[in-house]
Amino acid sequence: MEENRLTEKTAIVTGANSGLGLETAKVFAAQGVQITLAVRDMDKGQTALEDIKKEAPGASIEVMKLDLSDLGSVRDFAEQVKGKMGSLDLLINNAGVMVPPFTKTKDGIELQFASNHLGHFALTGRLLPLLLKAPASRIVTLSSLAHRGAAIDFDNLDGSKGYKGMKFYGQSKLANLMFAQELDKRLKQHGLSTISIACHPGISATNLFKFGKREAPRIFKGLMNRYFQPAAMGALPTIYAATEPGLKGGEYIGPDGKGQRRGYPAIETPHPAAHNEEVSKRLWEVSEKLTGVSFDFTS
Numbered sequence: 001m002e003e004n005r006l007t008e009k010t011a012i013v014t015g016a017n018s019g020l021g022l023e024t025a026k027v028f029a030a031q032g033v034q035i036t037l038a039v040r041d042m043d044k045g046q047t048a049l050e051d052i053k054k055e056a057p058g059a060s061i062e063v064m065k066l067d068l069s070d071l072g073s074v075r076d077f078a079e080q081v082k083g084k085m086g087s088l089d090l091l092i093n094n095a096g097v098m099v100p101p102f103t104k105t106k107d108g109i110e111l112q113f114a115s116n117h118l119g120h121f122a123l124t125g126r127l128l129p130l131l132l133k134a135p136a137s138r139i140v141t142l143s144s145l146a147h148r149g150a151a152i153d154f155d156n157l158d159g160s161k162g163y164k165g166m167k168f169y170g171q172s173k174l175a176n177l178m179f180a181q182e183l184d185k186r187l188k189q190h191g192l193s194t195i196s197i198a199c200h201p202g203i204s205a206t207n208l209f210k211f212g213k214r215e216a217p218r219i220f221k222g223l224m225n226r227y228f229q230p231a232a233m234g235a236l237p238t239i240y241a242a243t244e245p246g247l248k249g250g251e252y253i254g255p256d257g258k259g260q261r262r263g264y265p266a267i268e269t270p271h272p273a274a275h276n277e278e279v280s281k282r283l284w285e286v287s288e289k290l291t292g293v294s295f296d297f298t299s
Contacts, residue, residue: 006031009090010036011036012036012038017037017039018048020235023232024239026056036064038064071291082127086130088130091127092142093141104159109290110157110159117179121287121291137193137195138194139197141197144170146169150170150171152282175287176198195249201255229263240253
């Protein structure tokens, strides 16, 4: 990664107060990127900003509130960003929740599908005009190994007909991957220079691994540190997807080690379920309906 390629570029990283998002922001800051940390908890966001400033004292960073589970918050955030920025080079759709107890958002949507997929879908659609104004801008959306074997259950997106935390997590991560791929197809169909890339961190030790709202037990954290790769390594596929010059859009980036669980970034082949065009188009249409956000590719 050449420093001068990133200096003065702008980036928004969702969920940047900890884990993969924080590590991604640290790398960007060191390379001169102007970063917006889009976070649900402003206190944690401010702490993250101070952590980044310790490593990159001259970094240009701000913290803004964004709750991806609340479509009103997504709308307000996007309007604030449009009031501040003339263009946007990098949108990193990183934030996520994993296997919480069954919860419906204020919009009546199951929490994982709402936060992990629909919130990022709406955010991307609302910020697309800024992305299209930046030459060769990129949208990077984080999926997961959990997309393997998952399916989109269109008849039970709100979980009212039954809920299993891991099943719904896999569904949301498959949705992330399908969205990233479908978005890139549509960008190319319109002859635009913006590209969309999906990635996943392998199995990384981040605070996604919580037991509902409780912290993971100490013994579990010990096992995480022993068997999972650190968040700084887990963030490498994101960094690669955002900066590697040779990527054309539509790729899926993950660790190159055994089972893609850890290692250095490489282009991977998604599970066949991610290539179902009929499901991808239906997911897009349902996402537009549930969020009230349509993408304008003519900006």
